Amino acid sequence: MKPSRRAAARDAVAPGFVAGIRVALTLLSTALGVVLGAFTLVSLKVARDVVTPAPRRADTKIVNLDVAAQTITLSRTPDTELPGRYGLFTSGTESYVKLGSVLSQDATTVKRKLLTQVDAHSRLGADAAFSGWYYDRPEQLHLPYSSELIGSGVGPCPAWLFPAGDGDTWVVQVHGRGATRAECLRAVPVFHGSGITTLVVSYRNDGEAPRSRTGTYTLGATEWRDVDAAVGFARRHGAKRVILMGWSMGGAISLQVALGSAHRDLVAGVILESPVVDWRVVLDYQARLNHIPNSVAGIAIGALKTSWATPLTRTGGPIPFDRLDVVARAEELRHPILILHSDDDGFVPSDASHRLAEARPDLVELDSFDVARHTKLWNYDQDRWSGAITSWLRRHELAPQE
Structure with a gap:
């Protein structure tokens, strides 16, 4: 029995049709792979930008x-x-x-x-x-100081030491991401006037201290050890109490010292200026600010916190975002904390600072500004900024009473 013309036509068309579908699916799969590959490459670039020290940008x-x-x-x-x-x-x-x-x-x-x-x-x-630096060299303060070297796991880290008072109480100041020690000079006079010795420190990969093997930031996860070495230096040179002060990423570093230092018994308090308290809040905010899709930002953070992407992000290991989230770890805090943060920061949103103050009202005092931007609170209102620090020091008996 001969097949009908319709069946014959169907049988003739079917192989070509199937082959066409296969080609289309192959092309679609290839295109999807290219898109996903490009998507992943963009995410990895974002991740690398977060941890790579970069030169100052004109703004x-x-x-x-x-x-x-x-x-x-x-x-x-x-x-x-x-x-x-x-x-x-x-x-x-x-x-x-x-x-x-x-x-x-x-x-x-x-x-x-x-x-x-x-x-x-x-x-x-x-x-x-x-x-916001204003002062860019220590001699501009017209205060006695010496240049020191702090031994750390990556080598000697330069520091400036401004002696004051009887030398019992020190403040160790920690600058932020993309900055150097000079960022901290604005705060030296307020501590000097309160009889507190100031140690202004550097840390790995900041352009002044030695470079780590990878040459990248770990957002506080390893940098804190260099600052902890500075606390040990203060102890060896007579400090009986140490206050930690961190600016921006230096805030994240200082909090890690307060939580993990071998010298926690020496730490008497923490002062945070425009601090990073939870990196995920900061990175989400920066992604929105720079019009980076949420999916790209999510992959970037995922890459930074996983081992598989370490060779590509060049961090030397996963970034422990959970450990760097101090709001989540608020119950572990043991020292009084003063936070100075502007709600219009523009770089590090103040949300996590507010949440930390709400989580530990027994320890954390937040002085929030409205229009001072990022790490420019001293510049905007020096009297208010200095007064907030001075009164906090006195309330916690960290400075001589008048």
Whole structure:
């Protein structure tokens, strides 16, 4: 019996149709693999950026330099329009200048007073970086100090020592990510005035201390050991009590010292300026700020905390985000903590600081600002900032009473 014409046509078409479907599925699978591969590569780049020390980035433009009037006009940003005293990293004949109050502003520019004398022959590049440091060298404080080396697991870490009082109480200051010791100089006078010796330290991969094998940050997971070595240095040099003070990522490092130090008995308190209390909060915020999809940010964090991605992220090991989450570990805290944080921080959101204060109201005091941005609270309102620290020191009997 002969097959019908319809059956014959079906039998003739079927092999070609099936082959076409197979080709389409293969192409679709390949395309999906390419997309997923690209997606993963982007996520890994984000992960590497988080832990890789990077040079300072320009964030403002110099629009005009008036050496006769000693003023400088900058492009307007949420930072450059802030009242107070600041610094500006520049290029050209000057590498850093101090800035005073805002003299005038319009929709796109801000004119500020120069507090560094700039002569008529000075030439500055257009690109600049606005800074809260103000002081960039220890001699600018006009206080006695010495340069020290702190032995650590990666080698000798440079430090500045500012002696004060009877030497019984020390503060160990820890700078943030992408910064150096100079970030901490603003706080030295308030402690010196309270009779407290200040040790301003460096840590691995910050550009001043030795480089680790990988050369990358671990967001506080290993850096804290260098700071713990500084606490040991303070003990050997007569300290009976040590206060830890951390700025931004230095806050995360200081909290890890407070939780894990072999010298916990010596630690008397912790002061945190614009601190990282939970890295996942910070990374989620930064992802939104930079329009990075949640899925990319999630893969990036997942890569940083797992062993399989370590050769690609170059961290030398997984980042222990759970251990770095101090809100989750709040019950382990044993020392009084003062947090100074602005709710408009713009880099490290204050959410985790608020949560830590809510979790441990018996230990944590939060002084929240509204418009001071990231690590610029001293610059914005020096009297309030210094007063908050001084009164906290006295309440906890860490400074002489008047």
